[in-house]
Amino acid sequence: MIDFNLTQEQQILQIQARDFAQNEIQPIVRIIEESNNLEIEPWEFCQNLFYKGSELGFTSLMLPEKLGGGGRKCIDLAIVLEEIGVVDVSIACSYFNLTAAMSLFVTRAATTEQQKRILSFVNSGKPHLFSAAESEPNVATSDMFCALPDSNIGMKTFAAREGNTYILNGTKSSLVTNAGIADAYFIIARTAMDKPLRESLSIFFVPTDTPGIKFGKKTQMIGWKASHHAEISLDNVPVPAENLIGQEGEAGKLLMLLPEVAIGLAASYVGLARAAYEYALSYAKQRVSWGRPIIEHQAVALKLADMMINTQAARLVVWDAAVTAETSPQLAATIKAPAAKTFAVDVAIKNAQTAVEILGGYGVTKECLAGKFLADATIGYSCDFTRDILRLGIVNFL
Ligand SMILES: Cc1cc2nc3c(=O)[nH]c(=O)nc-3n(C[C@H](O)[C@H](O)[C@H](O)COP(=O)(O)OP(=O)(O)OC[C@H]3O[C@@H](n4cnc5c(N)ncnc54)[C@H](O)[C@@H]3O)c2cc1C
Structure with a gap:
């Protein structure tokens, strides 16, 4: 039998998310939307909201309890995000959904050591904003779905292995969400330029203070005023091999787990x-x-x-x-x-x-x-x- 009723626990979560969205997010969105200043930095207004929402458990809702998460289900996250989306879809997607999803990705794709390290912020109670970068300025992002065995198709950011380090070079597009404000990045790069995209994409965990990573100015968009997007340039960025998530060439397969x-x-x-x-x-x-x-x-x-x-x-x-x-x-x-x-x-x-x-x-x-x-x-x-x-x-x- 199919039961469309929310459990009592889900009803409480829904009310909590609705109250947070209406009482805390709404006034901030109004300030951002009503400002005519194009230089306004939404993160300055949204940072505290993100922290409060994280403290309420919204970014760690689905993480296993042993990692400090809520051990809840995808439907619970959907309930929370609908309530936040009512007030502002860009806050729901950029800050809460992206961080929740990438945290979950770590639990699915990373080693136990990586999980403990990357998700240590959950237990420490210090909220952490994530960003994920794949798109590039002169490459159609739709190439990610291309099955042709042509190594010339698709992204050009390259990660060259030198001993126990990968050196990343390339540029990610000005659309990358949270670029420049995130605490850490999941960067997709190729680890072989002579293999088709599907066999050569790898995903790296890159903390924001890594040398060689730079960010462009905030991108102006027609909407999503409360979010922040910018270009990322990677100039000989050293990433320890222990920050490769999964194996080389597995990025596409791993992201399908999400x-x-x-x-x-x-x-x-x-x-x-x-x-x-x-x-x-x-x-x-x-x-x-x-x-x-x-x-x-x-x-x-x-x-x-x-x-x-x-x-x-x-x-x-x-x-x-x-x-x-x-x-x-x-x-x-x-x-x-x-x-x-x-x-x-x-x-x-x-x-x-x-x-x-x-x-x-x-x-x-x-x-x-x-x-x-x-x-x-x-x-x-x-x-x-x-x-x-x-x-x-x-x-x-x-
Ligand atoms: C608000 C926002 C947030 C974003 N956040 C991120 C982020 O966090 N990280 C990140 O890496 N990127 C991000 N992006 C980039 C986003 O993933 C890409 O813009 C999107 O996937 C489309 O790719 P593109 O712009 O390169 O368009 P293209 O791939 O160049 O496509 C252009 C047009 O051609 C069509 N098209 C292309 N190929 C085909 C085909 N084979 N068959 C039929 N039609 C085709 C497309 O449907 C589209 O209409 C974000 C974009 C937006 C708008």
Whole structure:
């Protein structure tokens, strides 16, 4: 039998995440969004939020209890991220989902020694922000999905082994989330330039104070105002061999063990879809035309019903992917997680567009939130692989 009810523990977690999002995150997001200063550094405002959320256990929720984590399930993380995504999808994705997912990655792919070392911050109670860098300025990131046995295709960052050290050289794109503010980086580089991408990608753990790693200035984006993205340049960066996660050439395979990244993004986007729906609903109940609230005009009412239905459908697809991540991780990684991410983002974009429409002229003004929802939703199209690439990937496993 399928039970869609949340347990009492999950209900408590949901309320805790909702309170945190509404009471702590909301005021900070308002300050960032209302500032006209392009130079504003969102991390200065968000750092304390990240620390508080980490103390509440949101970045270590799924880590095993023996490593200091909450020992909870993917569905629990989805519940938390939806609540944060309602208030700000960029905070949910950049700070909480990315750090939670990369911590989990360490428990799946790293040796026991690496787990203890890299995740020591969990027990020490000092929150740690992670970043993961694969994309490069002059290379299509979609090449990561290319199966052609052509060694010229794909990323160029190279890790050359010299004794017990790898020397990393290359540039990562200006889109890399948390670049320049993170405490440590998971950098994907090639360990062989004469082999196809799939056989030559390796993943390295690189603390931020490693010599030779430099960061560009903050990238300006159309939305996701509360997050920070920048280019990374790697100039003879020495990385001890003990910081190679897994074996050389295994990065692609290991990252496939992590459907939670896409599920977390999807859950955050369900939050955005819900926010757009609730915002438009509230407006439609108050705005009066032809002598009655606009929700009483069928053209508006039908739009709102569709927004609610699609949000509910997206949540179910995400929860299904989250449950599958526990029961059948391969199925989650190949089909259900990318499906959830594309669907949830599509619903968020559609709901945001509809919210703009329902708010009439005010929908395009800065004083209302519909424009923020639309910009933030659109960014979901390409973060962590585009919807087309994800769908093409899914087809390989049908
Ligand atoms: C908000 C945000 C956060 C990000 N964070 C990170 C991060 O933390 N770390 C990181 O490394 N990167 C990050 N990125 C980069 C992101 O992963 C890439 O932008 C994304 O995967 C798309 O790659 P691209 O921009 O190189 O587009 P391309 O790969 O150049 O694709 C361009 C277009 O061509 C299409 N296309 C390409 N190849 C094919 C094909 N074979 N068949 C059909 N269509 C194709 C794509 O769907 C797309 O529409 C982030 C991006 C965003 C927007």
